[in-house]
Amino acid sequence: MIKLVLADDHRLMQDGLKSRLEREDNLNILACVGTGNEAFESTLALKPDVLLLDINMPNLNGIEVLEKLSGSKSDTAVIMLSMHDSRDYVVRSVKAGAKGYVLKDVGSEELVMAINQVAQGRSYLCPQASDRLLEQINDVPDQPRDDNLSKRECDVLKAIVSGACNREIADTLHISVRTVETHRLRIKKKLGATSTAMLVKLALDKGLVH
Structure with missing residues (x-):
């Protein structure tokens, strides 16, 4: 079983994630929290295998939580779950110790795959996050935001x-x-x-x- 803690300040997102992930036989959700402080404290207390962590969180943002966990020598693997695919967020998350970075608009199957992969000691970046990381490595300028709506x-x-x-x-x-x-x-x-x-x-x- 893979033990999880879900950290997101939107209750609806929490409920949706919990409902979907509970259908996986090998996933056990230990707690759902809504602030950065709760994410940090729950991770230290419950010692989950994986923490799904939103970036925009009250008290401490996700990257600050990640930095604190890295400083505490926590063994929990962290997947950043965010609506942001900006290079800055991706690079800062990876540098702070994130093992995964997944956008909130990915399919649930991809999220489950990311959890399983990270729990096995590997890393997972969704395609957009991988692109941002490669841009940083190759020093490609950020692209202007696309205002075109479908x-x-x-x-x-x-x-x-x-x-x-x-x-x-x-x-x-x-x-x-x-x-x-x-x-x-x-x-x-x-x-x-x-x-x-x-x-x-x-x-x-x-x-x-x-």
Whole structure:
């Protein structure tokens, strides 16, 4: 059995991960936590084989947690689970001791594969993270952020601007709530928004919706 601790400050993401990973016969989830301090303390106390760690966490961010764990000589392998594929986050995570880096929009099968691989003492980087690491090694300049939205992302954005909640958007577009959340994260990243209010303002300013 691979013992896991899940650390993410979004309860919905926590619940979704827990529900999916519990279906794997060889995975045992010891705890789900929502702050950086809880992630650090739970890892030291429970000694999981793998810690799934979000970067954006209250108290301590994921990279700070990772650095503290490295300093404590923890044997737990850490997989950074993030919406960010920027070179800075990937490189800092790897330098701080992360054994894996996976984006939140990957399929669940890839995440399970990453957990199993890291638990066996190997490393796993999703393709986007691998690209960022290679860019750093080859000193390739960061690419400008792509503001182009797909048709489905435009549909989701229009619904967000209209004030619809994730469940309403999912029902209207006949997709899952989890898929809506993934689109929302991608849209925020593409537009450089850090909140829904900022996302709405940018969408109107850019003329993406009327």
